[in-house]
Amino acid sequence: MNNNYLVTVLSDRIQAESAYTLLEKQGLPLNKITILGRGYKSADEFGLIDPNEQARKQAKLMATWLIPFGFIGGAGFSTLTNLQTFAWAGEIGDHIISGLLGAIGGAMGSVFIGGGGGIAFGSGDALPYRNRLNAGKYLIVVEGSQLLLQQATTILRKCDPEALQVYTDMYQ
Incomplete structure (x- = not known):
């Protein structure tokens, strides 16, 4: 070839x-x-290659991994530290909210790093x-x-x- x-x-x-x-x-x-x-x-x-299309694909691929890991990381951190950041939600609610915030962080990472990086660095010539x-x-x-x-x-x-x-x- x-x-x-x-x-x-x-x-x-x-x-x-x-x-x-x-x-x-x-x-x-x-x-x-x-x-x-x-x-x-x-x-x-x-x-x-359309760099915008490639960036969208990269962001989706990263979101597939980062959102679940963000959730697990947020809930795990909340469980391990027992900080009670959202004490008003109860113990389980506190861990779930922390996990959701971790998932949001993962989504943001997939958009800014996967999508933005794809546009900035993935297009070549x-x-x-x-x-x-x-x-x-x-x-x-x-x-x-x-x-x-x-x-x-x-x-x-x-x-x-x-x-x-x-x-x-x-x-x-």
Whole structure:
């Protein structure tokens, strides 16, 4: 499985189509070249990760573990320390309220750490590329061997792209 990609950012559709045509004329395999932008594939269709969706998934996954552990931690702390923080609720009520507060703490942790961390750190380069697509730019993505990417890089540099980035899998 090849995980080598060349991502080229072009300012408009005409520039993207002429770059694609140039790649085609040089004999690069068209099944390895994808245009992303209005009228072509979208970021979702290509598989660029939406950081907000990933953050929601991460928060839900963390909530699955943190809420029950928060409840157990809160109730356990209340039981072990016997502080009677909510004495008006009785002994069992005090432990249950402490457990609920621990569960709320777990939920907050899953949202702030799982969700917020996913947005801040989980997007990699996908978010800037999504932003460029939303701004009306076009991306040409070439997938293949390092030799193919080198050929494509040489060809696409002639098109004066806004950005050109190679991503390679080091574990091939």
